[in-house]
Amino acid sequence: MELETGSKKHIVIIGGGFAGLNAIKVLDKNKFDITLIDRHNFHSFPPLFYQIASSGLDTGSISFPFRREMRHMKHVRFHMGEVKNVDTENKTVTTQFETISYDYLIIAAGTTSNFFGMKDLRDKVYTLKSVAEAIRLRNELLDRLERASITKSHERKKQLLSFVVIGAGPTGVEVAGAIGEMKRYIVPREYPELEKDDIKILIVEGADRVLRTMSEDASRHAREYLGHLMVDVKLNTTMVSYDNNIVKFADGEEVYCETLIWTAGITGEPIGGFDKSVYARGGRFIVDAFNKVKGYDDVFALGDIAYLESPEYPHGYPQLAQVAIQQARCLSENLNSGRFDKEFKYKDKGSMATVGRNRAVADLNKLHMYGRPAWFTWMFVHLISILGMRNKLTVLINWIWAYCTYSTSLRLLVRPTKYPYRGHWDLAKE
Numbered sequence: 001m002e003l004e005t006g007s008k009k010h011i012v013i014i015g016g017g018f019a020g021l022n023a024i025k026v027l028d029k030n031k032f033d034i035t036l037i038d039r040h041n042f043h044s045f046p047p048l049f050y051q052i053a054s055s056g057l058d059t060g061s062i063s064f065p066f067r068r069e070m071r072h073m074k075h076v077r078f079h080m081g082e083v084k085n086v087d088t089e090n091k092t093v094t095t096q097f098e099t100i101s102y103d104y105l106i107i108a109a110g111t112t113s114n115f116f117g118m119k120d121l122r123d124k125v126y127t128l129k130s131v132a133e134a135i136r137l138r139n140e141l142l143d144r145l146e147r148a149s150i151t152k153s154h155e156r157k158k159q160l161l162s163f164v165v166i167g168a169g170p171t172g173v174e175v176a177g178a179i180g181e182m183k184r185y186i187v188p189r190e191y192p193e194l195e196k197d198d199i200k201i202l203i204v205e206g207a208d209r210v211l212r213t214m215s216e217d218a219s220r221h222a223r224e225y226l227g228h229l230m231v232d233v234k235l236n237t238t239m240v241s242y243d244n245n246i247v248k249f250a251d252g253e254e255v256y257c258e259t260l261i262w263t264a265g266i267t268g269e270p271i272g273g274f275d276k277s278v279y280a281r282g283g284r285f286i287v288d289a290f291n292k293v294k295g296y297d298d299v300f301a302l303g304d305i306a307y308l309e310s311p312e313y314p315h316g317y318p319q320l321a322q323v324a325i326q327q328a329r330c331l332s333e334n335l336n337s338g339r340f341d342k343e344f345k346y347k348d349k350g351s352m353a354t355v356g357r358n359r360a361v362a363d364l365n366k367l368h369m370y371g372r373p374a375w376f377t378w379m380f381v382h383l384i385s386i387l388g389m390r391n392k393l394t395v396l397i398n399w400i401w402a403y404c405t406y407s408t409s410l411r412l413l414v415r416p417t418k419y420p421y422r423g424h425w426d427l428a429k430e
């Protein structure tokens with residue numbers, strides 16, 4: 001079925017993350033037809049990617065098919081595809097499959113990992129920017145535990161179980177904490193061939209504290225929690241190279257590591273067709289207070305990929321879900337009214353991070369919480385934010401189960417393969 005046309009304007013949205021999806025919810029169905037383009041056919045929930053990586057949740061619990069979400073929205077169509085280029089003269093967007101015309105374009109494509117010029121790093125490290133990357137890391141962790149369990153050499157066991165996490169922001173801290181929980185609670189029970197000390201987890205940060213965007217108290221508690229989970233912390237240094245399983249740091253230290261998890265930086269998803277002058281640092285589109293991309297009246301950018309300075313945020317708004325959601329609502333209201341009289345103002349609701357069971361930190365404006373209260377608050381906030389009732393229930397049941405049993409039930413090593421069993425032999429030859 002074709003979209004309804006007539007006098008309605010056609011909005012194309014690139015990206016169905018927090019920003020894209022919230023824009024769709026608020027845009028007036030009587031004024032706009034909308035085409036959402038995303039490279040995946042589902043919306044996902046990045047704050048819980050680390051729980052997929054650590055086998056705490058399955059992918060279906062934090063992902064939601066776009067077509068299901070939009071089944072009652074007659075004015076919205078979903079097109080799967082990766083946007084390669086935008087032609088702003090002819091007002092078209094091109095994916096690998098098709099070219100689509102627009103009246104207004106909203107770019108909400110988010111970010112990808114930034115390797116700061118270390119070109120070959122992409123192929124050597126593990127990242128956590130999509131569901132697929134989280135599954136890849138989960139398989140790597142499970143595979144290493146299995147291989148180490150059947151290895152006779154103690155030295156080789158330690159090599160197989162050497163993990164370094166680069167970047168101690170919320171993602172780095174959460175993933176390091178999750179591996180620490182496996183080391184502390186799961187390995188002693190389910191991998192009798194391994195000792196806790198066979199597993200080495202190191203988290204590295206360039207700043208002088210972990211979670212540097214949160215309060216100093218939150219950083220101190222998070223560091224303490226990492227210590228409880230037997231995660232080593234190295235501060236005030238950056239990684240300069242990773243070759244032949246050796247991580248070299250700016251302070252001269254070298255560490256052996258076979259699994260490097262990179263959470264140290266992000267950059268805007270590359271969208272072709274724009275002049276360099278529209279980009280700020282970090283590959284973000286420079287926008288004004290109405291989220292209009294510099295130099296355009298019909299192209300907008302939202303969320304992580306948008307760069308907007310304000311007196312409170314002279315280096316741009318933080319790349320957080322709440323910013324994306326609030327910007328999407330503000331822009332949609334401006335488009336609905338057509339007046340563009342509402343400037344974007346961020347209402348900071350605070351930030352949180354969890355470092356495993358009963359261990360979390362939360363800075364909620366003037367209220368600072370730690371430990372169990374913060375952990376329950378963290379769970380509640382994430383639970384209500386996940387899309388879909390089925391997903392909320394699945395996540396809740398998984399969390400209750402994990403809380404009662406000190407275990408996660410999803411440690412299944414499933415590799416997609418065209419030829420059954422062949423991949424395993426190839427791996428053994430490595």
Ligand SMILES: Cc1cc2nc3c(=O)[nH]c(=O)nc-3n(C[C@H](O)[C@H](O)[C@H](O)COP(=O)(O)OP(=O)(O)OC[C@H]3O[C@@H](n4cnc5c(N)ncnc54)[C@H](O)[C@@H]3O)c2cc1C
Nearest residue numbers: 015017018019038039046047083109110303304319320321
């Ligand atoms: C591991 C992790 C943990 C996080 N934890 C938190 C947290 O606890 N709290 C918090 O507030 N924020 C957190 N964030 C940040 C938060 O997820 C982002 O700020 C938020 O997702 C930004 O929303 P967005 O809509 O701008 O982009 P995204 O949610 O990233 O959505 C972008 C969408 O665009 C699609 N896309 C990208 N490029 C293309 C293309 N070329 N063509 C078609 N489609 C494309 C993607 O598939 C995706 O669906 C976390 C991020 C990560 C990665």
